[in-house]
Amino acid sequence: MYRILYFLFFLSYSRVICFSFSNSTKLCPHHQNVALLRLKQTFSVDVSASFAKTDTWKEDTDCCSWDGVTCNRVTSLVIGLDLSCSGLYGTIHSNSSLFLLPHLRRLNLAFNDFNKSSISAKFGQFRRMTHLNLSFSGFSGVIAPEISHLSNLVSLDLSIYSGLGLETSSFIALTQNLTKLQKLHLRGINVSSILPISLLNLSSLKSMDLSSCQLHGRFPDDDLQLPNLKVLKLKGNHDLSGNFPKFNESNSILLLDLSSTNFSGELPSSISILKSLESLDLSHCNFSGSIPLVLGKLTQITYLDLSRNQFDGEISNVFNRFRKVSVLDISSNSFRGQFIASLDNLTELSFLDLSNNKLEGVIPSHVKELSSLSSVHLSNNLFNGTIPSWLFSLPSLIELDLSHNKLNGHIDEFQSPSLESIDLSNNELDGPVPSSIFELVNLTYLQLSSNNLGGIVETDMFMNLENLVYLDLSYNILTLSNYNHSNCALPSLETLLLSSCDISEFPRFLCSQELLAFLDLSNNKIYGQLPKWAWNVGTETLSYLNLSQNMLTRFERFPWRIMQYLDLHSNLLQGPLPSLICEMSYIEVLDFSNNNLSGLIPQCLGNFRILTSMEINWKGLYYDL
Structure with a gap:
């Protein structure tokens, strides 16, 4: 009996609940539905857009169910509109139906193209708005004061x-009225008339990005009265000067970016109070002096870029305290001393750049636990000794640049299959080119020039390097062999530099290179005239050709339409300059010196408008007057 009564009660109660719920569910108001559909018709959609949210906007459907639209749960009024990254193109005029949605609290139109629309006074009517994002969407002009x-x-x-x-x-x-503002991002907006001190009037700010805003003058030397600030970006304001900003202990800033500004002076010891700091970018500034040891107290740092300043002094042990650092760049300064001690303490390190300093000594041989390290740049220092084996076996390594040092010995076999770029040029390395290089299928850049590498390199060794864009083996003591006349193709190759590689004939594999732009085969032993197929190499792409210091006897065609640099000096060329040279209308540098040319000089040589340098032995040549 009780079960039956309970069932009847539950059934009747459920009906009441369902009836109440169905009556409380409202559809999007008709006038807002119409306004959104009119807004959709204002724009075209880029077909390449990964996801156009307006595709779901259909007549006779509830706009509250459309992608990018948020409605109030009680009134069903549209309170949020997110059309970011929707591939929209068109103009937002002051009579746009967008402004018929007065209840909007959140509006995100970022990453579209509104065709130089203005941020008009109508945007000022959204008095309920809490979040407004119009970034990178093609707006232009002066932002309305409203x-x-x-x-x-x-x-x-x-x-x-x-x-x-x-x-x-x-x-x-804006600074006086928007007292609740926590995020202010005006990157790229011209605010050149604003005094830097006015930036400090928004005490509620947590994130401020005024990068590339043409700010100028001196940043305030007083303590920053922005107690809630977590992110401060001032990068790209080249005429903004000042010392390192003063913070107090109440600040818990996470990111500070002053890069590409005119900030200067030494780093103060008070920087140690920024114990929450995770990212510090001071690159391309004018900071100087030595690095204070207290910088090592910033143990939360994951990103540190001090590159392109005037820092000097010994590299202390400060950097090995950053156990969480992922990016460490101190390049292009005047640091001295040895390699960073205890590098293997930095187990999270993925990017390391110590290039363009005055560091010396050997690179430590016992380093481990750097499984995340993907980029190593140590170029333009005074490092000596052999390259330690750990640099060849980093599992995540993508870029390795040890160029312009005094490194010697053999190059070990590479065990980093992800490698894309290798630069070991301008050292004192010897021995053969390691065979493992030719198995690095992701390699795009290989620079081994100006060493003492020897042995024979067969052109067909490169067959697996289909992604190779840049190859330089110049100025070694190796021999490039093409005796098997391999038709090896490097389909991505744009730059090939093989000067002083003991080449005796024009490399056959060049016949398949469709993207070649720079070719240097100078100081070799190529004799006679070029093979017929060679005249088809790079006819639409080649802009630089250096065949100087060979033994060429004839050079009668000039099929390269965009050639800018042609060097044939110190060959055995005879006879007149071919008149076809007149077809190279983009030529800037032309060198036929130290040959045996004779006969009539083509008149066009005096008419090349952009020719900046021409070297020719005039003996035996004459103009037709």
Whole structure:
């Protein structure tokens, strides 16, 4: 009996609940449905867009179910619109139906192309707006001052590459009215008339990005009164000067980017209070002096870039304290001393750049536990000794640059299959080219020039390197052999530099190179005239050709349409200059010196508009007057 009563009660209660729920579920108001459909018709959609959210916007369907649309759960009014990355193209005029959605709290139109639309005064009517993102969407002109009326804004992102400006009065109004603002990103917007001190009036800010905003003048030397600030980006303001900003212990900043500015001076010892700092970019500035030891107290650092400054002094043990660092770049300074001690403490390291300093000594041989290291740049230092084996066996290595040092000995076999770029040029390395190089199928860049590498390199060894774009084996004591007349093709090759490689004939594999732009076969033993097929190499792409210091006797065709540099000096060329040389209308440098040319000089040589250098032995040559 009780079970029956319970069942009847449950059934009736369920009906009431379902009836109440169905009555409380409202559809998107008709006028907002119409406004959104009109907005959709305003734009065309780039067919290459990965996902166009407006594709789901259909008549006779509830707009609250459309992609990118958010409605209030009670009123069903549209309160959020996210059309970011939708491939939209068109213009947002001041009478756009977008402005018929007054209840919007969140609007994201980022990464579209609105065809130089203005950020008009109509945007100021969204008084309920808390999040506005119009970044990188092709807006241009002066931002309407009404943007400062959005007093409820928590996040404002108007970033762009160029074309937008914000007047001083508008910025001042913005800092006075938007007291709730936590995120202000104006990257690329021209705010050149704004004084740097006015940046400090938004005490609620957590993230400020004013990169490439044409800021100038001196950044305030006073303590930053932005207690909530986590992110500060001022990069790319080349005329913005000052010392390293002063923070107090209440700051818990996570990211500081002052790169490509005119900040200068020494790093203060007070930098040690930034114990929460995870990313510090001071590259391309004018900082100087030695690195304070207290920098090592920033143990949360994952990204540290001090490159292209005027830092000097010994590399201390400060850098091996950054146990969490992933990117470490101190290149292009004047650091001295030995390689970083205890490098294997940096187990999270993925990018290391110590290039263009005055570091010396040997590279440590016992390093391990660097399984994430993908890029190593140690070029333009004074390192000596042999290359340690651990550098050839890093499992994640993609880039290795040890060029312009004093390294010697053999090159070990590579055990890093992911390698894409190798530069060991301008050292004192000897022995053969390791065979493992020819198995690195991802290799795009190989630079081994100016060493003492020897042995014979067969052209068919390169058959597996289909991704190779750049190859330089010049100035060694090796011999490049093509005796088997291999038709090996390097389909991606654009630059081939084989000067002083003991080559006796034009390499046959060049007949298949369709992208070749730079070719240097100088200082070899190529004799006679070029084979007929050679005139078809790079006819549409070759801009640089150096065949100097060979034994060529004839050179009668010039089929390269965009040739800019042609060097044939110190050959055995005889007879007149071919008149076909006149077809090279883009030529800038022309060298036929130290040959035995004679006869009539083509008149066009005096008419080349962009020719900057011409070297010819005039003896035996004459003009037709």
